[in-house]
Amino acid sequence: MARRQQPWATRTARDRTDAPARTQLLDAAESVFARRGYGLATIADITAEAELSRASFYVYFASKEEIFRVLAVRVRDAFLAAQEVPGVDLDDAAAVAEASTAAFISAYARHLPLLRLLEQQAQTDDDVRQLWEEIQERPVHRAARYIRRLSADGRLAPVADPLSVARAVGGMSIQFARLVAQRPTEYDAAVRDVTAMYLHLLGTGAAPCEPTGPRST
Template sequence: MADATTVKEPPATARGARTRAALISAARVVFERDGFLNSRLTDITAEADCSTGSFYTYFATKEDVFFAVMERARDDMLHPGVHHQAPDDDPVAVIEASNRAYFEAYQRNARLMMLQEQVATINADFRASRIERSEAFVERNARSIKRMQDAGLVDETLEPVMTARALSGMVARLAYHHLALGVDGDINDLVFTSTKLWANALGLTPRNDPSH
């Protein structure tokens, strides 16, 4: 989001690190409350109980601190996924656990996820960063699909990256629709439906399925 001329050096002291962290936490409160466009730096510094000068010590613009907020949320969104699968794990159970962790993390960050989509439409740098983060999830899932293909569990004619992009996009859109936009939907239902669709698309059967 920020170009090379606006990136600030990380704080050199523990106090500086605390101040920067407080500004990020305050910015999240303000962004979630007021939206990105209506948020003001003075509101962020007031929420953090620090001066405007302190803000500019760590961030050059409102966009920079929004990027930092989203980076922190991204760490929370990096859920356990199918890439952690051991050779003897039930792949459907691993997918289910991954989907559940994703939906729970998305629910914790639902307001930010909505703001992320809005800012991506008006800021080209953030849009590029948004795509990069999305593709990281796709690439991780693609590696898992390839391993399942190598194990003879998944149709080898499926291209792993395109398949991962389709299935990951389905889950992300389901989360956005129900958890960010607030359409009625229980997380258990989201987990069941997304896992079933993943499994059906890949031709997987749960190991505890009597028909397996």
């Protein structure tokens, strides 16, 4: 008699990618890696955090190394998504700057512990190194392309080369995101201040933002 195939074995790659259990495992893995570090984290820790069986883990991931790399891809995609700004007029530089800055700071603060681990693992793992470089560079180059497009249309007069402006804004956003990770109440003020500096570098002529949020002492 032919062996009956397990239901999970017939799933397509898309089914596995979209499965809620996979998301649970990824969320749990990020928490475990953030708490225990990469070396000490185990598959048992991840499944316990997700409240799923070890067998469930192997439906979606082959190893701890694989789930870590998938997390790296998810973080990369989160930063690229931060520049999508759905519902915002892409010709409105001020609105795009505010929306993308808010999304970037939020994403960076949320994933900060994992980002630190990614930077460490990038020193010894070529796959992680490539993902780390993409996380660092792709949002910057994407922003630079946007600045160039609006500059060519005469909508912006950036104070420096678009790539330099994008790098400066990215660096500011990271520093403020680290502050927000420590003090979440600073989020609104961080978004306001980085946006104001971003607009200055873009040469939009926008008026400075009025202080409205909490300030650090």
